[in-house]
Amino acid sequence: MTQHKLSDAKKYTGLEVAVVGMSGRFPGAPDLAAFWDNLRHGVESVCFFSEEELIADGRNPDVVRRPDYVGANAYMGDKEYFDAPFFNYRPDEAALMDPQIRLFHECVWNAIEDAGYDPNSPSFKAGLFAGASCNVNWELYAQLVNREGLVDEYSASLLRNANFMATMTSYALNLRGPSVFMDTACSTSLVAIHMACKSLLMGECNVAIAGGASVKNRSKEGYIYQEGMITSRDGHCRAFDEASSGTVAGDGVGVVVLKTLKNALLDKDHIYAIIKGTGINNDGSTKVGYTAPSIDGQTEAILMAQKWAGVAPDSISFVETHGTGTHLGDPIEIEALRRVFGNSSRQYCALG
Template sequence: MTQQGEIAIVGMAARVPGADNVETFWSNILDGHEAMAATDDEVARRRGVKEATLTRPEYRRVYAGAADLDLFDAEFFGLSPREAALADPQFRLFLELAHSSLAAGGYDPAGDLGRVGVYGGSTANDYREDYVEANPTVADAAGGMSIRIGNNPDYIAPLVSYKLGFQGPSLSVYTACSTSLVAVHLGVQALLLGEIDVAVAGGVQVDLPLDVGYVYEAGGIRSADGHVRPFSADASGTIFSNGGAVVVLKRLADARAAGDLIHGVLLGSAISNDGNLRAGFAAPGVDGQIKVVRAALERAGLTAREIGLMEAHGTGTVVGDPIEVDALTQAYRADTDEASYCALGSVKGNVGHLGPAAGVAGLIKATLAVREGIIPRRSTGPR
């Protein structure tokens, strides 16, 4: 097998349900902590949830969200109060995480880092329509261009490059739940091609209004009982959560030469699409997953038997999880018929489904598991 190249993870930042930083995130995972929380009806009413929704028997009073997503240090990042107020909270969070991930790696974002590429994305932007343009006085005073700059999804990565002074490629990525891992893949490829010296890659999700429940629909993707149980017989669906995560990547040789703190090494990555080889557009396909897992293993120069932990997508849904297990089983059995040598997990049992940020949150968890030599236990519920 041929090895794609060695890429070091030299910085990480996370703001996820129950944790404002990577250290607390990892501690919660080791504790088996489930970060779902109970909603408050009065808060929900103030934030626009209608009484008719609150009284529905299908309404689930549970949410998962990072703290203080409505706060932002505009002055620190050189934004005026008006610019910050007009900007999608997801833009603000991604900017904060990009800065924090570099600082955590010991870098001065304002220093000479060489060519820095930024790759990342968010979920759909409702902030512009529901919160900015819903107030005609504010919208008229701000002007269309100011509103577009702070809310057009194309600008989430370029805003980071602009505010932090980075002159490498700046790509806003939108591939739904795979967004942040596709961002990582693009950063890896750019590093291997020599286009950049540092990659900042990740994703965010801030769904508004904050900290409110959801309406359960029978047969839908959302959890029936307010818990996410990946790969479990009693799984009943997922809970979409708010937060984000970012990693900083360098070529391994460069990281070693600079004396960087190296959290982990990426040996190979691959992306693909199922095309029409699946039951429906919203359903995953077995064949496509088999092919992409095999491609990643080949590029890493590894066999399945050398993998001891698989951090999977694992949404806790009755359709997606079995398909993922089937695909992984077939992909791994191409190398070995052995069983019980590779642990299977998903961070969604701890922090819910972070949408575009879900993949990089799982990458950080897996990186720390390898770094510390610990396979975390599954979530045991709220504390």
């Protein structure tokens, strides 16, 4: 957490964006401090369940006993709780609200609080850029529990639909900049940050909040393993390892508060990090299939971010990767990075 000064301005292009607030909830980590502690100590946050636990929690015994069923996933604790009165929701409204929307409300508030700002201040014009997972099961459940009409159907249809997460949160917290919901699958939260940075630099808002939520309704459940698909054979994710066989799905909510670096320095904000550049693109059709990654696409996106940032590849000492642990994804990601960073006898860049 470096302290930056106005005297350092000559090092910057004027296009940098500062991270001035953060919040997050993850499996085994109710806040960022616990998450960082888990990372430091190499804690695996995937939980494994016995047949008895899964069946007692309502899973189909015939499915659970299949040889290709993997009883593992990374779930978030206490995700059923929500401080509804704080955000001016009635209990019956909160009961119908998609858990992703509930948790996102809380994390956005926590991030703003971490940044030290009051969303009701006239000078606080904040944009919100966010995404969430499709949650058909919750939408069906919410319709069933509202059969008595405690909440009118129009309002209920908004509460149970994750597509309204951004604008609903903006309304609850009086955020008056752009409010955009997006879905680009695994890249959603990072694309939200990309869009937030551009909105700041275009002057659409003076604070931009970006993040995402992905929360499953169930906790104790596993999945059917299929050879060659994305999920892991044994419930462990071993990115870039010869023993890797796939990834494991998990819950999570993450939010960052952003300002232009110039304004963050002028306002003496606490700066966690600086975003010097971002890159975004689409693979097009030059790959083996729609869901497959592309070496060329990833290479171009990385080069775009580096060009925008004005940094040389050999000045970068750490890359946080996608790292799915799949037989298709990992080699493609490594090859794209190799094309950008080149071959070197000096080991200067670590992968995470």
